[in-house]
Amino acid sequence: MALIILDRDGVINEDSDAYVKSLEEWIPIPGSIDAIARLSQAGHQVAIATNQSGLGRGLFPQSALDAMHQRLNQLVTSAGGCIAYIAYCPHAPEAGCQCRKPATGLIEQIEEVLGVSARGSYLVGDSLRDLQAGVSKGALPVLVRTGKGERTLGKGDPLLEQALVYDSLDAFTTDLLAKERL
Template sequence: MKIVILDRDGVINEDSPDYIKSVAEWRPIPGSLEAIARLCQAGFRVFVASNQSGLGRGLFDYDAFCAVNDTLQQRLAELGGRIDAIAFAPEHPDRATPMRKPAPGMILDLARRLNLSPELIPVVGDSWRDIEAARAAKARPILVRTGNGLRTEAEHRAELRGVAVYDDLAAYTRALIAAQQALPQIN
């Protein structure tokens, strides 16, 4: 099974220091939805693992959160793609559980549910906590420069040794699909 785990805000859609609280505030990063559709069409299952402390902070409710995710799924369906599941950590950072990144809980839970070893799973994020969570899960961290990615790259350059860095999700998708196509086919 080929899977990819993506952070949402900053990887799929534009991030905001004020949080994405409604569909009106949700804006996909150019090329990200097409990249997810390409992954799906290349046989990948795509999952999201996202901290959503705006829920725990009372900035938006579950209906608003679900409406954003429904919009994401609708837009992807129009392109022939989909997100297979969305894992999220709703708690306030002061009351973090093992599911909230930088802890590896969401990644490990998805790997367990899919009966996969985390080492086989690329985890794409834009923040240092995404990289830390992937490393803690022993998954393959990937950094994109969208969202907080440029700042993450600048602030953690030395610690990013061994982490693949791409301009955006579309660039990572092109590289991943090309690498998959280069693998020998077993009949």
């Protein structure tokens, strides 16, 4: 079963420079829930690796993050899919932890919990730090234009030359599943 690792904010749900702090602010990007369900139905293990520094900054409580992830899981389950695991970093950037992307701790946590390697998997994100974390663990980088994706493309980083670029998670999923059927 192939692993696909997704960033959350900007890939699955709308992002905000002011942070997504509550269930009311957590708004799925059109097509993203269905995309996760289709990946799952096609036999992929879908995991999420998300920096949630709003916790470490005191912008929202753990209960708010739990409610967002519960809603995400409910929506994906209702669409006929499954999220294998959600790994998140609760630390502020200055904490110097090993889990905040671009560090690889979240991906290592996913590998350990699911008993799989990220090498050769896809990591779908909207920022350089997402792609850097994935490439460091041997994952194939996929940049979506949603969230901060357009801004990331404008940075012209050399890493972007090896990334697959799609308009959205839904567009990536449609292309990947079409190629797998060939």
